Amino acid sequence: MSAPPVPRAPGSGQAPASDSDGSALPAAERLRLLLEHMSEAFLSLDARGRVLECNARAVALFGVPAERLCGQEPWTVVPALAGRTLHGRLLTALETRQPARFLASLPPRSWVEVSVVPVRDELWVLASDITQREEAQALVEEAEKRFRLLGERFQVALDSAQMAVWETNLTTGQVFRSEGHDRLYGYSEPLKEWTHEMFLASLHPDDRARVEAQVAGIFSTDVRAYTSTYRTRWPDGTWHWLTSRATVMRDGEGRPLVVRGAMLDITALKETELALQEAVRVRDDFLSLASHELKTPLTGLLLQMQMVRRLEAESPSMSLDSPKVRARMEAIDRSLRRLGLLVDNLLDVGRMRQGKLDFLFTQGDLSALVSELVERTRDEARLAGVALTAELAPELVGRFDRLRLEQVVTNLLSNGLRHGGGHPMDVRLERTSEGARLVVRDEGPGIPEADRERIFARFEQVQGAARAGGLGLGLFIVRQIVEGHRGRVHVEPGPGGRGAAFVVELPL
Numbered sequence: 001m002s003a004p005p006v007p008r009a010p011g012s013g014q015a016p017a018s019d020s021d022g023s024a025l026p027a028a029e030r031l032r033l034l035l036e037h038m039s040e041a042f043l044s045l046d047a048r049g050r051v052l053e054c055n056a057r058a059v060a061l062f063g064v065p066a067e068r069l070c071g072q073e074p075w076t077v078v079p080a081l082a083g084r085t086l087h088g089r090l091l092t093a094l095e096t097r098q099p100a101r102f103l104a105s106l107p108p109r110s111w112v113e114v115s116v117v118p119v120r121d122e123l124w125v126l127a128s129d130i131t132q133r134e135e136a137q138a139l140v141e142e143a144e145k146r147f148r149l150l151g152e153r154f155q156v157a158l159d160s161a162q163m164a165v166w167e168t169n170l171t172t173g174q175v176f177r178s179e180g181h182d183r184l185y186g187y188s189e190p191l192k193e194w195t196h197e198m199f200l201a202s203l204h205p206d207d208r209a210r211v212e213a214q215v216a217g218i219f220s221t222d223v224r225a226y227t228s229t230y231r232t233r234w235p236d237g238t239w240h241w242l243t244s245r246a247t248v249m250r251d252g253e254g255r256p257l258v259v260r261g262a263m264l265d266i267t268a269l270k271e272t273e274l275a276l277q278e279a280v281r282v283r284d285d286f287l288s289l290a291s292h293e294l295k296t297p298l299t300g301l302l303l304q305m306q307m308v309r310r311l312e313a314e315s316p317s318m319s320l321d322s323p324k325v326r327a328r329m330e331a332i333d334r335s336l337r338r339l340g341l342l343v344d345n346l347l348d349v350g351r352m353r354q355g356k357l358d359f360l361f362t363q364g365d366l367s368a369l370v371s372e373l374v375e376r377t378r379d380e381a382r383l384a385g386v387a388l389t390a391e392l393a394p395e396l397v398g399r400f401d402r403l404r405l406e407q408v409v410t411n412l413l414s415n416g417l418r419h420g421g422g423h424p425m426d427v428r429l430e431r432t433s434e435g436a437r438l439v440v441r442d443e444g445p446g447i448p449e450a451d452r453e454r455i456f457a458r459f460e461q462v463q464g465a466a467r468a469g470g471l472g473l474g475l476f477i478v479r480q481i482v483e484g485h486r487g488r489v490h491v492e493p494g495p496g497g498r499g500a501a502f503v504v505e506l507p508l
Contacts, residue, residue, distance in 0.1 A: 041112070043125040049073045049094055052122060061106065061127060080107040086114065094123055103130075167260035168196075184242060184265055186234025204231035204239060218256050224248055229266070241270040298339055305333055344407060344477075359401040359484055366396040366405070366436055366508065370429050373409045377417070384417055387424040396429065396436050398508025404481045405506075411474035412440040412502050420444035423499065435487075435508035443499035452491045482506065 025033075035042050041058035043051055051069045059066050064077050074090075075081040086104040093100050093116040100116040104127075111134040112127040164181035168174075175194060182190050185202055196215075203211055207230040217223050229243040246261030374390045381388040416425045420442035428439045447455065456479045482489045487506040494501050 039128070041125075041127040041129075043069075043074070043127075044119075045090070045094065045123040045125065047094065047121055049090065049123075057129075058127070061110070061112070061129065078107075086112075089114070090116065090123070090125065093118070163262060163264045165260070165262045167258060169258050170256050181263075184240075184263060185232055186236060186238075186240070202232045204233065207231055218248055218259065222250075222254055224250075240265060240267045242266065298336060298343065302336055302340075305336070357480060357484065359404060361399045361401055363397065363399055364402050366398060366400065366506075367392050367394050367429060369402060369405060370409055370427065370438065373406060373413065374427055377410075377413045381417060381425065385422045386417060386420060388427070389424065390427040390429075392427070392429040393431050393436075396431060396508065398435060398506075400485060400506070400508065401481075404484070408478050408481050408504065409438070409440075411478050412438075412504075415474055415502070416440055416442040416444075420499070432505065435506050438504040438506070439501055441494050441499060441501040443494060446493060446498065447491055447500045455491070456489070478502075478504075 035053075035055040038055060038057060041061045042053070042055045043058050044053040046052055050071055050073055054066055054069050059069065062069065062074065062078050068077050075084075075087045081087050084104065084106075085102065086106070089100060089102050089104065097118045099118065100114075102114055103111065104114055105111055110129065110131045113130050115126045117124045117126075164184050165178045166181055167176040177194055179190065182194065200208060200212065211228055211230050214226050214228055217226070225245070225247050227243065227245050229241065231239045232242055233239055242263050243266050244261050244263040246259055248256050249258040249260070250256050371390070371392055374388065374392075378388055413425075413427070421444040423443035425443075426439075426441045428437075428441070430437050456475050458473065458476045479489050482504055485506055487504060489502065489504045491500050491502050493499070
C-alpha cells in the first residue's frame, strides 16, 4: 500500500490548514482518522530511527503503549526486535534513504509485510500482518511435503509387493499408470506410452477372449467392479501371471467415465499352486499304486485261506481241526478282510479325486446282502463282546451296485464295533415308500451334534481318546457311495439319547 498523499508528515511541526468556511475537518485530524482506521500498522521514524508517530495497529503489533514507542527506537522498546530482519532493513533504509519492501517476523510468532518510504527527513513504515497467510502457506508446504513422502512410501510399498495402480479416463482417453506398471509387463524402464492395444497384444491367447469380454462388459452392463487374472508375455518371451482388480466410475445415467484399478504379480503364487496340484497328483498316483501293490499279496493270502479250508474239508483227520489253529485262521481271515476294506477305501479316495468312482447297477436283493454281511460280522462282534442283533425286512429287491453297497454296510458295521465301546449293536432294514431304509445303531458314547456332519468329511473323526483308530475314510466313502445311488445318509442319536444311529435311505 502506498503512503497517504499528504503534503506534510505528522510530527513536522507545521500547523494544519483549514477550509475557509470552517465546516471541513482540519488536515491533521483527517490524517489522524485515516491512520487510525488503516488495516496496516503505521510508523514514522526520524533520521535516527526514533518513532515520531504511530497508529493503533502499530501499538497492537508491537504490544507496547504509544507513549513508550514515541521518541524511542522500536528495537529499544521491544528488545526482541534487535538483530532481526526488521531491525536490519530499517537501519539500511535510514542510511540509504531508498524505498524497500520485505517480509519480517515479529516475536513471538507473527509475520508482517513491510513497505518503507522516505518522506523528506522522515521514514514512513507500513506493516501488514500476514501471519495467517504465512501459516496457511506453511501448512500447504507441510501437506505437500507429507504427500510427497506418502507418495514415495506408497511407491516403495507397491514396488515391494510387485504391485501397480492405473487409471483410464474413457472420456478423454488419458491413461495414468504408476511407476512400476510397465515393470509388471517386463520393461525395465517406463515406456513413453501405454495403450489398450499393447495390453491386449501381451495377453496369452487362451486368456485374451475372456479379458476382452470383461472390458466390453464395462459398456454393455452396469458392472461396478471386476477382477481379471491373466498371463502376459514379457519381451524376453517368458509368461507371467497378473491379477487386476478394477472399479468403474459412472455418471448419473450409468455411462462409464473412469476405470481405475490395482494389479499384482502373482506368478510365484501360481507356480506354488501348480506345484501343489502336481504334489496332489503324485500323492494320488502313489496311493493308487500302493493300494494295487497291497491288493496283490492280500489276494494271494485269501486264496491260501480258501485252499487251507478246502484241504480241511477233504481231509478231516488233518491237524488243522485243532481249536487253536482254527482260532488263528479265523483271526487271519478277519485281519485280511479289514485290510481289504482299507485298501478299497484308499482306492476309492483316489478315484473320487479324479471323478472316476464308477458304479455297476444290477438287480439284486438288498435284504440278502445285508443279512450275509451281518452273519459274516457275528464272529468278530462275539470276540469283541458285542451283542449284534438284526431285524431285516425280507426281499427288498431293486437295482444297486452290490460291491459298493457291501462297502457301505461293512464300513458302518466296522465303525459300530470300533466306536461302540463294547455295547450292543442293532441293524434294521425296512421298506419305505421310496425304497429302503437301513439303520446301524450302537449304544456307545454317541456323537456330539457339532460333529454329526463333519465326520462324513475325508480324514475326519470325532475327537477324543475313545474315538481313536482308523483313517477317517470309512464314513466319507459311505456318503459318496450312497449319494452315487441317489440316496442320503446321516447320523442321529440312538434311543433315549444313547449311542449313535447311522441312517441310510436308498431308492430301489
